[in-house]
Amino acid sequence: MPSNGESSTHGGPLRFAVLGPLRAWRGDVRLDLGPVRQQALLTALLLRPGTTVSRQQLLDGVWGPEPPGTGAKVIPVYVHQLRRRLELEARSTAGSVIVTDRGGYRFDARSVRTDLARLREIVEEAHSARDSGDLAAAVSAWTAALDLFHGEPLSALPGPFAEAERLRLSEYRLVLARDKVECQLWLGRHAEVVAELFALSATHPHNESVAALLMRALYAAGRQADALSVFAKVRRRLVEEQGTEPGGELRRVHEAVLRADDVLLVGAPPPASRSTDRRAP
Template identity: 55%
Template structure:
């Protein structure tokens, strides 16, 4: 897939629309239907760490640990601001100022502002919760539907190729969640008499 160079606002000049960030397969961002160029894999890992830890404030030290682990770059405190600057330029809407950025900053760290973008992680949590509530209330058809939507969001290996301990931990967590969703899906099929 070819991605146009990113200008302020994440895509070709004039790209508008809601921002979506996906981590449940290849890491990607879209503004409307236009792909956003996120840059090198470590920059993508910084974005993923901020999204995964949202809405919490993530210190420089925590980001360095999440992305580089035990071997942070010697220039870590200079690298992070340059990565975040590039991410803001790519992800923020053209008319947003620093106070309306999808990545907020503060003394010694950053915060992903969840209201600024829709994420597939949030959608997955919503669908999984909807499926559990429907199953608990006895609405197996609704549980099956929500569970199927949740499984469809897990479109491949999550965070493929992203370095760092946080990405490794999240891949393991999401693999366990996928297995649990598959089991719940199968249980609903059996309870509905759809054994085949």
């Protein structure tokens, strides 16, 4: 009988994608993961690898304040169905990646590949390249990392757990985009990032870091008036919708644009010790 994790050899390795709609493959075969609540339960295990998750935690994470009429009894039913679906054939699930533990279930990810794990690897390459001064390689790595996203992470999956992970991964995607653009600005690629930053600012209209980068890119591209217009629009939105003034970063960039401070706006990159947040999802 195969031990936990060895069942992945039945038809090839088991792969998951979460940086978009939840998808799974056994080798080259796309797997049907069943109803969305069942997929949400799988996600609640997959994104906590090696951690035992109780039935109550799964119930709360997938259904929230409106549990099904059967209560926690639905959990083992969904687990059984997932074990079968994660195999190419209706084999014994004794070696399933979903392990039954005392008190709950645990996802055994030792032989599983995920796009999230690959994302972490590429981002680490990007940070290493930036810290060594190879900004072009860092931009290439961050571009490859962002290419792993295929729409909204965990799109359409219900429940509080999936929603929290969706927000976390979406925020991390924005962090990666900002890091990439920062390096492009240091490389003098001002014109090529303006359109991308306008798109980001439209999606994240209250994000002051994105607005600050857009102002810097516009200024570096010789569009000082447009940069000042961005500040005016963001400030008006913040005051009218949130009752707050722009924060320190955006005010500093605004003042630098007013006095044409090339050093602050388009100067050399900061040392590695001042690099941006490295926390990975």
